[in-house]
Every structure is written in structure tokens, then in C-alpha cells.
Amino acid sequence: MATKSYADVSDQQVVVFAQQGREDAYRELISRYERPVFSLVFRMVRDRETAEDLAQETFIKVLNNIDRYRPEFKFSSWLFKIANNITIDHLRRRQLDTISMEGAPDAVTAESARATSIAVASSAPSALDQLESRELGGAIEKAIAKLRPEYRACIILRHVEDYSYDEIAEIVKLPLGTVKTYIHRARQELRESLEGVR
Amino acid sequence: MTEDDFPEDFTPIAAELQRLPYMAPSRHFADQVISRVAKLNPGAQHELLPAARPHLGLERGGKAGIATRRRSPLVRTALATSTGVVLVAAAALMFVEIDFITALLAAAASQYAFVVAAVATQAAGAVLGSTTMTYLQAGAAEAALVYLTLALGLASGYFGIRAAASIAKERAA
Numbered sequence: 001m002a003t004k005s006y007a008d009v010s011d012q013q014v015v016v017f018a019q020q021g022r023e024d025a026y027r028e029l030i031s032r033y034e035r036p037v038f039s040l041v042f043r044m045v046r047d048r049e050t051a052e053d054l055a056q057e058t059f060i061k062v063l064n065n066i067d068r069y070r071p072e073f074k075f076s077s078w079l080f081k082i083a084n085n086i087t088i089d090h091l092r093r094r095q096l097d098t099i100s101m102e103g104a105p106d107a108v109t110a111e112s113a114r115a116t117s118i119a120v121a122s123s124a125p126s127a128l129d130q131l132e133s134r135e136l137g138g139a140i141e142k143a144i145a146k147l148r149p150e151y152r153a154c155i156i157l158r159h160v161e162d163y164s165y166d167e168i169a170e171i172v173k174l175p176l177g178t179v180k181t182y183i184h185r186a187r188q189e190l191r192e193s194l195e196g197v198r
Numbered sequence: 199m200t201e202d203d204f205p206e207d208f209t210p211i212a213a214e215l216q217r218l219p220y221m222a223p224s225r226h227f228a229d230q231v232i233s234r235v236a237k238l239n240p241g242a243q244h245e246l247l248p249a250a251r252p253h254l255g256l257e258r259g260g261k262a263g264i265a266t267r268r269r270s271p272l273v274r275t276a277l278a279t280s281t282g283v284v285l286v287a288a289a290a291l292m293f294v295e296i297d298f299i300t301a302l303l304a305a306a307a308s309q310y311a312f313v314v315a316a317v318a319t320q321a322a323g324a325v326l327g328s329t330t331m332t333y334l335q336a337g338a339a340e341a342a343l344v345y346l347t348l349a350l351g352l353a354s355g356y357f358g359i360r361a362a363a364s365i366a367k368e369r370a371a
Binding site (some may be wrong): 052056104156 | 208211220221223227229232234
């Protein structure tokens with residue numbers, strides 16, 4: 001099959017080609033979203049290898065279910081939804097050598113707080129550490145890392161990926177009010193964390 | 199672009215957030231994904247399970263084959279649910295025909311232990327006489343069938359519900 005140029009083709013149309021079994025369409029979808037998805041997951045789990053695995057798992061799941069994609073929704077929202085689910089799932093299950101931070105604000109038991117806590121892997125310096133060496137940009141990466149995973153996903157989707165509150169609520173499967181609260185609290189925490197830097 | 203719905207002092211942070219760089223995965227990322235897309239690699243479907251990192255493998259193990267197995271649970275659910283409904287309905291209908299003592303003796307005979315049934319039969323024979331016992335024993339087989347049917351119906355219903363829940367979970371994911 002001849003390779004097609006997808007430069008001016010919308011996501012929905014590329015998906016149609018992928019549904020027809022065109023490998024170049026699959027590759028186009030990966031190429032469009034591998035960085036945004038990988039970055040989101042990376043900022044959530046703070047470990048390159050894990051992020052790569054989870055991002056791969058996201059794409060494999062999405063592409064293996066491409067026939068079930070409904071064009072009335074944004075492809076990217078669907079993709080981020082799966083990425084967020086897989087990542088949150090991973091964060092809840094992992095039991096690595098970690099330093100746990102506070103659990104989710106709605107966690108009522110020690111168990112649920114533990115399950116939703118963020119855990120920064122105590123590993124060797126990563127690419128993220130290099131990014132963090134810069135002034136405000138680096139401080140922001142650090143500040144994001146201190147946020148709870150739910151806050152992190154919401155603030156990244158809002159300010160990095162430019163999604164609306166409604167879209168974020170759809171992606172993270174939370175009520176709109178909860179998303180607004182999370183983003184509000186995330187902004188407050190970021191502001192406090194970055195107080196001395198600006 | 200996001201609407202400015204934040205306080206002014208957050209503006210520099212918002213601007214910085216928008217400037218955060220995207221990070222790139224490894225060079226072989228796309229190839230690794232493509233090699234595990236079932237539609238493009240019909241012969242390589244079992245390779246959906248990861249070989250590397252076991253901490254992720256455990257999580258992935260249950261999910262990786264979802265796409266290829268997606269129709270199977272649907273069919274299983276439909277079959278199990280209909281079978282369960284039919285069996286429970288049959289058992290309910292048959293129950294109406296059976297008297298209480300027969301049902302009790304049959305329950306002992308079919309579910310708990312043959313010994314209990316044998317002892318109960320002997321005791322009942324001494325008390326009730328041989329004519330009544332013949333009647334009861336004829337009903338026991340029927341009651342055993344009812345209980346077996348009920349058990350099968352409940353089991354099928356249970357597995358049907360489990361499969362439906364699993365499908366719902368996969369769809370939600």
C-alpha cells in the first residue's frame with residue numbers, strides 16, 4: 001500500500017484510514033500524539049521507563065480498539081482518557097521503592113490515601129531532573145511533581161494541553177465541579193511552591 | 199487557548215506551564231507499538247503480553263488481549279445469562295410441584311451427604327410407614343434435579359454478571 005501524506009488530514013480522517021488497516025495511518029496517529037501522551041504520563045509517574053511502558057500500553061490499547069472509536073468525540077480526548085486511566089491505575093497498584101506523598105483529598109481511609117498517593121521513585125537522575133535544572137521551568141516541573149496525581153493530570157490537561165473543563169471532566173471521568181476544585185487547588189499549591197522562585 | 203479564569207498572579211505560572219516542553223519517548227516507540235497492534239500483526243497476537251518488566255506485566259496481562267477477545271465475553275455473557283434465566287425459571291416451575299418434606303429430604307440427599315439422606319430415610323421409614331416412603335422417594339429424584347438446576351442457574355447467572363461487569367470495566371477504560 002502506498003504511503004499517504006497526512007499533513008492536512010484531520011485526526012478523524014486518519015482514524016478512518018487506520019480502521020481500513022493502513023499501517024501509515026497508525027504511524028501517523030502515533031507520531032501526532034506520542035510526545036503529548038508520553039509527557040503527560042512522564043509527569044505523572046516521574047520515571048522514564050515506566051512512562052514509556054504506560055504510553056505504549058495506551059497506544060496499543062487505543063489502536064487495537066480503533067474500530068470502536070466514535071468520531072463525534074475528539075480522538076485526542078479518547079487517547080488522553082485511556083492514558084490517564086492506565087497511569088492512575090498504575091499509580092494505585094505500584095509498590096516500588098518510593099517516597100509516598102499525601103493521598104487524594106477525598107481519600108477517607110489510610111488505605112485509600114495510600115492507593116492514591118503520589119510516589120516519587122528514588123531512581124537515578126532522569127531527563128526530568130535535567131529539565132528541572134532550569135530556573136522557573138524547572139521549578140514548575142518540581143512543583144507539578146509535588147501535586148497529587150489527580151491534580152497533576154487536571155492541571156496539565158488544562159494548561160499544557162489547553163482542554164476545557166468539560167473535556168477534562170470527560171477525560172478524567174470526574175464531575176465538572178470536582179475538576180474545577182482540583183484545578184483551583186493545584187493552582188494554589190503551584191503558586192505556594194513557586195513563591196520564592198518568581 | 200484556555201480562558202483566563204485564574205487570578206492575575208497565576209498568569210506567569212500559566213504562561214510557563216504552556217511553555218513546558220514535550221518529552222520524547224525512545225526512538226523505537228512507534229515500531230514497538232505497531233508490532234503489537236493485532237490488526238497489523240494477525241499472527242503475533244499472543245505477543246501482546248509484555249516480556250520485560252514484570253511489575254507492569256502483571257497489570258497488562260489481563261488487558262493486553264482485550265481487543266482480540268472482545269467478542270468472546272459478549273457471546274459468553276449472552277449465553278450464560280440466558281442459560282441462567284432458563285434454568286432458574288425451570289427450577290421455580292418444578293418447585294411448585296414438590297411438597298415440603300420431599301424437598302427437605304431431597305436437599306439432604308443431593309446436597310449435603312448421602313449418609314444424612316440414608317439415615318433420614320431409615321428414620322422416616324420407621325415413623326411414616328412404607329407407603330409414604332415410596333411416595334417420598336419418588337419425589338426425591340425430582341427434588342435433586344431441582345436443586346441441581348437451581349445451582350447451575352445461579353452459577354451461570356453469576357458468571358454472566360461477572361462477564362458483563364468485566365466488559366463494562368473494559369469499555370469504561
